[in-house]
Amino acid sequence: MISVTIWNEFQHEKIHQKVATIYPTGIHQALAEGIRCPDFSIRTATLDEPEHGLTEEVLRDTDVLIWWGHMAHKKVDDAIVDRVHARVLQGMGLIVLHSGHNSKIFKKLMGTTCALKWREANEKERLWVVDPTHPIAEGIGAFIELPEEEMYGEHFDIPTPDETVFVSWFQGGEIFRSGCTFRRGKGKIFYFRPGHETHPTYHNKDVLRVIANGVKWVAQPGGSKPVYGKSEPLEPLNK
Ligand code: ZN
Secondary structure (H helix, E strand, O other): OEEEEEEEOOOHHHHOHHHHHHOOOOHHHHHHHHHOOOOEEEEEEEOOOHHHHOOHHHHHOOOEEEEEOOOOHHHOOHHHHHHHHHHHHHOOEEEEEHHHHHOHHHHHHHOOOOOOEEEEEEEEEEEEEOOOOOHHHOOOOOEEEEEEEEEEEOOOOOOOOOEEEEEEEEOOOOEEEEEEEEEEOOEEEEEEOOOOOOOOHHHOHHHHHHHHHHHHHHOOOOOOOOOOOOOOOOOOOOO
């Protein structure tokens, strides 16, 4: 069983009618319903909860954290960001969605600005699978087509990803590395681009499938336990 915590800032849904119509119970609930399966134990957390719902106890019990944020990145407490960062280094998986590229936690883990080009013009996006061997693409065809999305374009200021699973094409001509993996410490990270709040992207079954695949991929089955620091020789060194 994989313990999944879905974090959503949950602000747009409370103040923008169009977003509330698409996600009446919030993006976090749509994601929870969309990826629900017997392998996942799912809880949600939001910005306005005490400690943003990300207490030490919750994070200790989280194998995979999913992050959606946009208008309130600056309101996320630095102490909570440090706590999430430490858990990623310890081995917690992290999936950062869409405008989460600009979140404190993603920028801290990447070490770059994570800046990109953007445009809200309700244009078509085609996410091409560029690594068909990757488990995150399991069950997806050659591409995913979204009739209307926000455009994100290169250059995307991230470190070179460990793996690039999707590259997006937009109707306006831009391209974007829209599915990227990274490792930090013992933790695995998956960045997945789609999910602008005014489009019903998190009701799309292929998008939800990729996120569910991502949960399984970033979850850690354990791995080895590395040893650091001053070290005694294993064999006699005097000849
Ligand atoms: Zn957006």
